[in-house]
Amino acid sequence: MPLCLPQVLAFDVFGTVVNWHSGIEREVRALRPDVDAGAFALAWRAGYQPAMQRVRSGESPWTLIDDLHRLILNQVLQQFGVTDLSEEQTRHLNKAWHRLDPWPDVVAGLTRLKSKHTICTLSNGNIALLTNMAKRAGLPWDCILSAEVFRAYKPDPAVYLGVAKIFDLPPEAVMLVAAHQNDLAAARACGLQTAYIERPAEFGSSKLKDVSPDPANTRHARNFLDLAEQLGC
């Protein structure tokens, strides 16, 4: 450690690249000023892992994140007593995940990292979601990779090893960049290098999360600019 510099940097997206909490909060607040928008965002996101788990376990057939988000949204709207949205309003709200803003360091950091590495998404989000998000936010990806390409959700090894296979590289030539230790641990078990990014406000600024380093990661960076610095970009 550290190994050779990775050729491909594969990025987790929700929480790592974009601030889902403030983005969802903003859209819910605009639609329904009377609802606790921060709590709504947390409830919507809380349904995410269980929904993917049903797909991973085989209980549900393969289902895209846009559709899983909609199933969870229907429940959360009920839970928060929002029962009068039209189908068009509900569809629009569901696509709030396509309209999330990046953290302030992201565009400048990715632009630097892109100068020496191939940068791609590696998200459970579907391709259209990631493409629309990138277009709106100006994220300069070289390539958009998604669970949709592999028909498997992280932390399934097929996703991490799939990136290496696509680029015809050994796993150690790929680095997963993420703000979640469990995602990184699963990538590491597949032989990828890993970089942890501190996003203390992922769940909102009133509920800061633990961003302690895990020495098992190849890198630990405050943000994408710090990672670019560490990788000599």
Added chain:
Amino acid sequence: MPLCLPQVLAFDVFGTVVNWHSGIEREVRALRPDVDAGAFALAWRAGYQPAMQRVRSGESPWTLIDDLHRLILNQVLQQFGVTDLSEEQTRHLNKAWHRLDPWPDVVAGLTRLKSKHTICTLSNGNIALLTNMAKRAGLPWDCILSAEVFRAYKPDPAVYLGVAKIFDLPPEAVMLVAAHQNDLAAARACGLQTAYIERPAEFGSSKLKDVSPDPANTRHARNFLDLAEQLGC
């Protein structure tokens, strides 16, 4: 005709976006000045459709273009009497398809088209090839889509309909942009809009190809700047 403006423009790549003939010719000439590099390029490309046809028919299992290119290259090297390349030289030459240059109008044209449309590749080339090509040439794709995502080669309808499905759009909201009438005809049969691009020198400037319009296409454009003009970008 014309229908609504398409939301997604999906581009064929070899011949439409990049000049494969001059790119392959350049690399072969640099390696072996004694070989007829233009004829070598044509022979290599001539093996492309038959190789994919073996995959489409089920005679061969699913095989990426990088690997099909290599199988064809082995034969073409023999055919041209080039028998002394090292494995490393052969691998490098095989990746010449990752290093093709775009036609002169492409980067400016795509940049204009991207302002109002989602622009993606829709090529039989594999994801790594298309990503490396885009990075080297500065092609500003919103998203890289490939036969590799669909595990089917054009003109299989799964490829054309797959783009519409990924973006959750009806087929007519997608336009295939290509320099090949057979590719466009297959897309049209799936309900996509189509734009033909004139690339008379695709097979070399000494062997100009017919670029006559087919009125069945939604658009016929001299190049990407002309297409941008026609689409109001």
